[in-house]
Amino acid sequence: MQITFKDVTADYQIGPLRTPRVLDSVDFNLEPGTFTAVIGHTGSGKSSLLKAMNGLLIPVKGEVHIGGTVINRSKNKKSLKTIRKKVGMVFQFPESQLFAETVEQDICFGPLNFGVPLEEAKRIARQVIQQVGLGPDILTKSPFALSGGQKRRVAIAGILAMQPEVLVLDEPGAGLDPRGKKEILSLISKWHNNEKLTTVMVTHDMEDVAHYADNVVVMEKGQAVLHKGVRELFADIHALKSLRVDIPQARKLQLKIEQETGVKLPQVCLTIDELANCLMKAGLV
Ligand SMILES: Nc1ncnc2c1ncn2[C@@H]1O[C@H](COP(=O)(O)OP(=O)(O)OP(=O)(O)O)[C@@H](O)[C@H]1O
Ligand SMILES: [Mg+2]
Incomplete structure (x- = not known):
């Protein structure tokens, strides 16, 4: 599924105030099936960019196209619902959003919300829990009784259970030990390839960019200042220096x-x- 930003400007409304532009004239096109890494310094607008892909941040100007669905100023409810079904969003530290009594209920919540019958939702839960490398016995446990790495997997399983066509992930490896992080990123990469998803991942780690992504968007002060193939980016030593990107x-x-x-x-x-x-x-x- 293609993701296109057409001259997108966005800000946050805090009471009567609006923040300065957190996205400023962002313009790019991510081809279906690509794996894009979003990099940039803290506060540059990476998380805001992902939120704009999922209808959580609505442009004040311009348009976001996800496949055939458009989000713009005049956001209509139907488009937002379609987008949230198509775009699975894994927030930073997604385990903080686990809430149900059992892992199974937590994973089934999304599919049930989108009208999947209970038995089918449970079947999907059994399937995705295996795909994130956990055994079915975990389904009856409380999400709060799990280790950090297990919680992260359950949270990701909950997104995968919605069978999204686009997967957007905000630093999915943050706070995990190196082995846990590698396992999570490998499973995302496998899922991306098997399901032919369009995947967008925020990361601070250039090793992740090199290992998993095929192209990169660099954010700076709300602007997408560069969008290139990973090899092209790491070929261009001058660009890396001027953008202060690690090698x-x-x-x-x-x-x-x-x-x-x-x-x-x-x-x-x-x-x-x-x-x-x-x-x-x-x-x-
Ligand atoms: N909910 C919000 N309300 C108001 N301002 C916000 C909100 N979220 C982010 N901002 C502001 O928007 C700008 C971009 O923030 P964003 O979270 O997108 O950056 P980021 O690149 O993801 O940073 P980090 O690497 O620290 O996660 C920052 O100036 C931030 O202060
Ligand atoms: Mg962020």
Whole structure:
């Protein structure tokens, strides 16, 4: 499903006051099936950008298109409902939104809300709980009796149970240990590929960008200042410097090796495996 921002400007209304533009003339197009990482400094508008994809932040100017549905100033209720069904949003620390008595009830809540019959919702819950790497015995437990990593998986399972076509995730690995984070991101990546989703993920970690995304949007002061393929971004050392974007380990190592040997490798390497392959092909190891 295609996601298009057409000159989108948005702000938050706090009582009678409006914040300065938190999204400022944002204009881009994310092709169906792509995995986009959203990066940028704190307060640059990353979370606001995701909220605009899910109808939680309505543009004051411009339009957001999700597939054939449009969100603009004159937001109509039907479009918002359609968008919320199509776009699954995993907030930062989603486990804080678990609320039901059992994991099963929590996961079934979304599907039931969209009119799925109870037995079907329970079947979906059993399916998604397995897909996030948990056993069915967890379904009868209280979500509050789980570990941090388990809660995060249950919260993500609740979104997947709604069978969204677009998945937007706000730092899904935040606060997890490295292994838990890797497991969560791998399962998101697997889900993205299997279900042919369009996925958008906010992250601060350039290793995540290098490993999982195929393109990147860089936010700065509410503006999408750059939208590029991941390899193109990490090829452009000047852009990285001026945007103050970190370089993934493998790419850093590649640049150092190239500098010391004078040999330029034929591709931008994003992972250690890619770098090792490139070095072998070039006869450098
Ligand atoms: N609910 C809100 N009400 C008013 N202002 C808000 C609200 N949420 C965010 N803002 C403001 O909007 C701007 C962008 O915030 P946003 O949360 O989108 O940034 P971010 O890039 O996600 O930052 P972080 O990396 O810290 O999560 C900030 O100036 C912030 O203060
Ligand atoms: Mg944020």
